[in-house]
Amino acid sequence: MLSFFDLDPTSLESFCADHDMPRHRADQILRWVYRQGVVDPSAMTNVSAAHRDLIAEQVEFYRGELLASALASDGTHKLLLGWDSMKTRPAGPSPLPVLAPTGGPSDRSTETVLIPTEDRRTACLSSQVGCPVGCRFCASGLGGLEGNLDAGQIVEQAHRLSWLEGGSRVSNVVFMGMGEPLANATAVMQAIRTLNAPWGMGIGARRITVSTVGLPAAIRRFAHFELPVTLALSLHAPDDDLRRELIPWAKFSTIEELLDACRAYFEQSGREITLEYLLLGGVNDRSSQARELARLARTLRANVNLIRYNEVDGLPYRRPTDDDVLGFQRILRRASVNAHIRASRGRDIAAACGQLRREQRAH
Numbered sequence: 001m002l003s004f005f006d007l008d009p010t011s012l013e014s015f016c017a018d019h020d021m022p023r024h025r026a027d028q029i030l031r032w033v034y035r036q037g038v039v040d041p042s043a044m045t046n047v048s049a050a051h052r053d054l055i056a057e058q059v060e061f062y063r064g065e066l067l068a069s070a071l072a073s074d075g076t077h078k079l080l081l082g083w084d085s086m087k088t089r090p091a092g093p094s095p096l097p098v099l100a101p102t103g104g105p106s107d108r109s110t111e112t113v114l115i116p117t118e119d120r121r122t123a124c125l126s127s128q129v130g131c132p133v134g135c136r137f138c139a140s141g142l143g144g145l146e147g148n149l150d151a152g153q154i155v156e157q158a159h160r161l162s163w164l165e166g167g168s169r170v171s172n173v174v175f176m177g178m179g180e181p182l183a184n185a186t187a188v189m190q191a192i193r194t195l196n197a198p199w200g201m202g203i204g205a206r207r208i209t210v211s212t213v214g215l216p217a218a219i220r221r222f223a224h225f226e227l228p229v230t231l232a233l234s235l236h237a238p239d240d241d242l243r244r245e246l247i248p249w250a251k252f253s254t255i256e257e258l259l260d261a262c263r264a265y266f267e268q269s270g271r272e273i274t275l276e277y278l279l280l281g282g283v284n285d286r287s288s289q290a291r292e293l294a295r296l297a298r299t300l301r302a303n304v305n306l307i308r309y310n311e312v313d314g315l316p317y318r319r320p321t322d323d324d325v326l327g328f329q330r331i332l333r334r335a336s337v338n339a340h341i342r343a344s345r346g347r348d349i350a351a352a353c354g355q356l357r358r359e360q361r362a363h
């Protein structure tokens, strides 16, 4: 079976030619899927019945199994997709240590979230099943890495979110779900091409953000990607010691090396860097830390995104108070750093990354 969301117009045309279908069939199918949200060949009414049957036999559209979905009162919609019935690519050999799976039953599921606001509909996508990084505060990293998603599985998430309840289309994409995107960079870049393509999802490159914990060499390689997407660096601490406590992979590089790589990304892409800073109550939200973060942010073209932690059962971190968050932002702004507080969305549906998956696992 061919996986539809892995195809581009050229490969779809080859498929049509190989099966004696007219050339324009490829275009018709692409339009049904990406313009109309139709993933059932029997509903592609301008395709002949024989060709509809053939497509149904040979092409797989949605490959994930919808295991759970949750809709929050603020419109945030989270899906848990299971990839058990098909292969996820095992993570290839890596020069970096990968946290081993916990030894429990294999759980090949990922979360994907639609976050609607007044002016945009943002899809938060996963790039891996589990995560190799193992951040101490994150539910997704607890079980280690199970495997990589392929490009089609990544695009499928955005497509499903685009056509939820016949709602309007996804306008923005952030790679901030499960996984470290630059540890699966080839699939992520291929997926971004389809997300961006006029024949695909048609989402502007500037509306796509790749969020990474950051490995300098991976950032420098990514700087040569042909599409100028936004790079977000998950900093989460203003000094190496604390960062290494929170993010195991931080031991592979210093903050200074990472910021150097981000400067190279800016020079190559022209895109301002976003520094993501997850505020953990009593851990990294002190005034002195805000001042140090401001100093770092001023060494490159960057804005700062402050994120209030959503508590995770079983993890020792707490959500900071509103006053502490506002105070932290004030210090950054006084230092002329463009700092935003990201609105907390979907708290009533276990919005922290990986939580729906954990809850489902416990059932």
Ligand code: SF4
Pocket (backbone or CB within 6 Å): 131, 132, 133, 134, 135, 138, 139, 140, 141, 142, 177, 178, 179, 180, 213, 353
């Ligand atoms: S925060 Fe991101 S990088 Fe860290 S463990 Fe969770 S999914 Fe992985």
